Amino acid sequence: MYRLIHVDNLATLLTRGALHAPNTTPRDGLPYRTIHNTEVQASRKLKTISCGPRGTIHDYVPFYFGTRSVMLYQLHTGWVKDYRDGQEPLIYLITTIQEVSASGARWVFSDGHGLATFTLWYDDLAKLDQVDWKTVNAVYWNDTPQYNDRQRRKQAEFLVWQQLDWSVINGIATSNPVVTQRVEAILNRYPNRRRPPVTVKRGWYY
Numbered sequence: 077m078y079r080l081i082h083v084d085n086l087a088t089l090l091t092r093g094a095l096h097a098p099n100t101t102p103r104d105g106l107p108y109r110t111i112h113n114t115e116v117q118a119s120r121k122l123k124t125i126s127c128g129p130r131g132t133i134h135d136y137v138p139f140y141f142g143t144r145s146v147m148l149y150q151l152h153t154g155w156v157k158d159y160r161d162g163q164e165p166l167i168y169l170i171t172t173i174q175e176v177s178a179s180g181a182r183w184v185f186s187d188g189h190g191l192a193t194f195t196l197w198y199d200d201l202a203k204l205d206q207v208d209w210k211t212v213n214a215v216y217w218n219d220t221p222q223y224n225d226r227q228r229r230k231q232a233e234f235l236v237w238q239q240l241d242w243s244v245i246n247g248i249a250t251s252n253p254v255v256t257q258r259v260e261a262i263l264n265r266y267p268n269r270r271r272p273p274v275t276v277k278r279g280w281y282y
């Protein structure tokens with residue numbers, strides 16, 4: 077599973093020792109650069125979850141099941157208001173469903189975009205077959221008359237209740253060696269935190 081963040085935010089997460097949901101982020105004054113569409117986030121703040129711990133989407137830390145997300149494409153092409161850095165400084169934080177479950181964190185997952193009316197939510201790993209894995213991992217995900225639900229399905233997500241400890245992050249991926257060097261330098265400042273391997277994954281970007 078994959079969570080996109082701006083590399084500028086890595087030090088803040090390492091200082092806190094965890095990833096936090098919007099509704100449970102500590103009020104510690106640490107900087108955090110947002111990369112999200114504000115209108116979409118306003119809707120996610122209100123969207124309720126029908127299973128698991130319930131609450132709203134903003135009570136969870138979101139991960140995508142695949143790379144090259146719709147959100148990354150929008151950031152790359154300048155569709156997100158007030159964001160102009162492109163995709164190069166964005167990094168993937170990587171974990172697995174197994175590690176999240178073993179950590180004791182509570183979670184839910186969806187079969188599509190969290191705000192779509194007909195998206196369904198689950199809290200049972202036996203239901204992972206409801207995720208359209210072919211579309212989640214597809215390079216091309218635009219809707220067509222023949223396949224008119226691909227964009228929604230591409231955005232299926234796994235949500236972790238309230239927070240996820242940094243120790244559950246088992247990898248970091250970057251767009252190029254320059255960003256990798258920056259990530260490594262930041263990790264060097266936190267020797268007591270888990271140090272996941274850092275890899276250039278150019279194919280995970282547009």
